Amino acid sequence: MTVAVEEHKTVECGVPDPFPFMHPLLKKNYGQWAWHDRPRPGVLHHVANNGDEVWTVRAGTQRQMDVYTIRALCDIADRYAEGHVRFTVRSNVEFMVSSYDKVDPLIDALEEAGYPVGGTGNSVSMISHTQGWLHCDIPGTDASGVVKALMDELYEEFKNEEMPNRVKITTSCCQINCGGQGDIAINVQHTKPPKINHDLVANVCERPAVVARCPVAAIRPALVNGKPSLEVDEKKCVCCGACYPPCPPMQINDPVHTKIAIWVGGKHSSTRSKPTFHKLVAAGIPNNAPRWPEAAGIVKQILYAYKENAKPWERMGEWIERIGWARFFELTGLPFTKYHLDTWRGGRASLNASAQLRF
Amino acid sequence: MSKEMPKTPLLDQLESGPWPSFVSGLKRLAQSEDKQYAGMMKDLLGQLERSYETRKGYWKGGTVGVKGYGAGVIPRFSEISGEYPESAEFHTLRVMPPAGMHYTTDLLRKMCDIWETHGSGLIALHGQSGDIMFQGIRTENVQAAFDALNKLGFDLGGAGAGVRTSVSCVGAARCEQSCYDEAKAMRSMVNAFLDDMHRPSLPYKFKFKFSGCANDCTNATQRADFAVIGTWKDDMQVDQDEVKTYIGKMGRKWCIDQVITMCPTNALSLNDDDTLEVDNKSCVRCMHCINVMTKALKPGKERGLCLLLGGKRTLKIGDLMGTVIVPFMKMETDEDYEQLVELAKNIVDFFAENALEHERTGEMIERIGIANFVEALGLKLDPNMITHPRTNSYVRTDGWEEEVAKWKAQRAEARPVAAE
Secondary structure, three states, X not given: OOOOOOOOOOXXXXXXXXXXXXXXXXXXXXXXXXXXXXXXXXXXXEEEOOOOEEEEEEEOOOOEEEHHHHHHHHHHHHHHOOOEEEEOOOOXXXXXXXXXHHHHXXXXXXXXXXXXXXXXXXXXXXXXXXXXXXXXXXXXXXXXXXXXXXXXXXXHHHHOOXXXXXXXXXXXXXXXXXXXXXXXXXXXXXXXXXXXXXXXXXXXXXXXXXXXXXXXXXXXXXXXXXXXXXXEOXXXXXXXXXXXXXXXXXXXXXXXOEEEEEEEOOEOOOOOOOOEOOEEEEEEEOOOOOOOHHHHHHHHHHHHHHHHHOOOOOOHHHHHHHHOHHHHHHHHOOOOOHHHOOOOOOHHHHOOOOOOOOO | OOOOOOOOHHHHOOOOOOOOOHHHHHHHHHOOOOOOOHHHHHHHHHHHHHHHHHOOOOEEOOOOXXXXXXXXXXXXXXXOOOOOHHHOEOOXXXXXXXXXXXXXXXXXXXXXXXXXXXXXXXXXXXXXXXXXXXXXXXXXXXXXXXXXXXXXXXXXXXXXOOEXXXXXXXXXXXXXXXXXXXXXXXXXHXXXXXXXXXXXXXXXXXXXXXXXXXXXOOOHHHHOOEEEEEEEOOOOXXXXXXXXXXXXXXXXXXXXXXXXXXXXXXXXXXXXXXXXXXXXXXXXXXXXXXXXXXXXXXXXXXXXXXXXXXXXXXXXXXXXXXXXXXXXXXXXXXXXXXXXHHHHXXXXXXXXXXXXXXXXXXXXXXXXXXXXXXXXXXXXXXXXXXXXXOOOOOOXXXXXXXXXHHHHHHHHHHHHHHHO
């Protein structure tokens, strides 16, 4: 006798309603909050119009979590918090509790289990990261490893609120920059044109699409060894790697020539100054797994120059805007080169069209 | 006999140090001998170690999906599966979390159980677009894993040339600075585009993001094609007694240096009696003073949102920030939210019809010109759309009188409301 297995019919349910999963105090006071403060780094205290209070304890995670880690966080939430958690966009986990008495035991439990409490206010929060060698099909470097190595170095800055303002660091494993804008961005920068495997191009790549993808029109169709392929005008090529995703035989990643570049002053918020893109300050940094010490060293140079010299509330870019780029390069000890001059479309807007000078 | 753990001397170096280690997590999974994924995770560790040695990635894409969907599964096939056969297929399911990323422990445990049964036991919370990323599953198990998650009330997110998974800030759930119902706006919007998400056929990706105020905690301005950011229209709320309390505690110099002089439009001034004077007509709703004096200052009561369109990173024409296309929409009734969805539908339709292949919204607007875009969508012109008017004289202005008439009509339409 065969038993018919009922097939599940997909329900295109979309984004789930958050209310069934929300902490009861957040649900009760939805849209009815009055003010907040931060009693200590890593802890937020929100007060509702009706006087209800909720404390949130924020902790860092490794983002790529095994089920044991998630269950350990759940155990802490069940035992020391109230069974609800949420995550920030930077992969920090937050536990909400209804009484201040629960805050210290919760912090102790998290720290004991190895999850640093912090990431609030004027701290260096968790570095936003991408997939890297673990799961991306076009990575120039790893993501989780870079982040782990750097967060080990910046651990105290995560746990304390001693920066002039919040510092958002991002990483990206290719120039598509999935990690986004950051006060400091650590991004792959290729330095050589792609190496083409001409035997594979015709079968793998939609050649007109690849030609169209190039931002500087450096790719053209060609017959190589009698086979239809593509060729790159290496003088025009800006080594951006945009041809590699649609055409994997155009290998852009290279163990030596794929480098790391560091950018500063990106900001999404409209707070005080308008949002800004991050700017290149250092390049040619070796892609030195497993701990990327050269990149980490430069990040710290920049971070501590900012920490010592910026005024309260100035974000990285706002600080540099005030002191000027001449002083930035002086304070960080970073070299200024022709590669810092923007030669791309619209780049003229970044030149100093004035007699305002700093010495 | 169980398979040996691979030698991972490079990855081992990422187990030391105080920050939680993803390598230790990968190893815990690889050593779960009673679980179906132990072998897969051993090979995954082996391949990752190889990447650390050679500084090369070894994944390639392909086509893997669930019934009826053309997106949501990120296929990954190993290029060196001969050496690492058990992780030859290591796909990701992108799953949309509850808006605001709220979870009960019960829900997280159920998700862990599902992924332990069908996948690798590795889950990223969350990806850059806001998905729960269930990482590592063989092709044959994808449908069953999705069915289990779907029965739990969860759906796949976006990938490829379609509407992508979105994110909203914690917002009204726990923030007094929230200017609209972020979760409601996000769900109304994304859930109206599920067809464009699950069966992608747009020129390129399209991202919505939702932040409750100008602090933009979801990084919408640059990272979304369609950024929805909370703001308000009336006067900011000031509790003068609390202002005095702050000054009593922190000092007058603190207030001048960290609040008054940091206002980007000099809209603040400190009175002799330690109360705050706000020039609300000059205020740009940037949130700085409100962030500093959280107990004394709040957004106004006439709250709503502004829309910025066209944010993206470099490829292909260079970085673009989103720019204002609607400076204010009040968000009170269900109709207000329906109107927002309606506008989004018109914009996505326009994008679908007018963008070139692999062209983002911001690039399309740059190519056709913002004036044409605004006109085509029937948006109301507003000086809030610009930093300053054009400086370049190369423009044909023989429709001037007609445009002036339109402006006057728009003003006349707005005035009765303002006069009430």
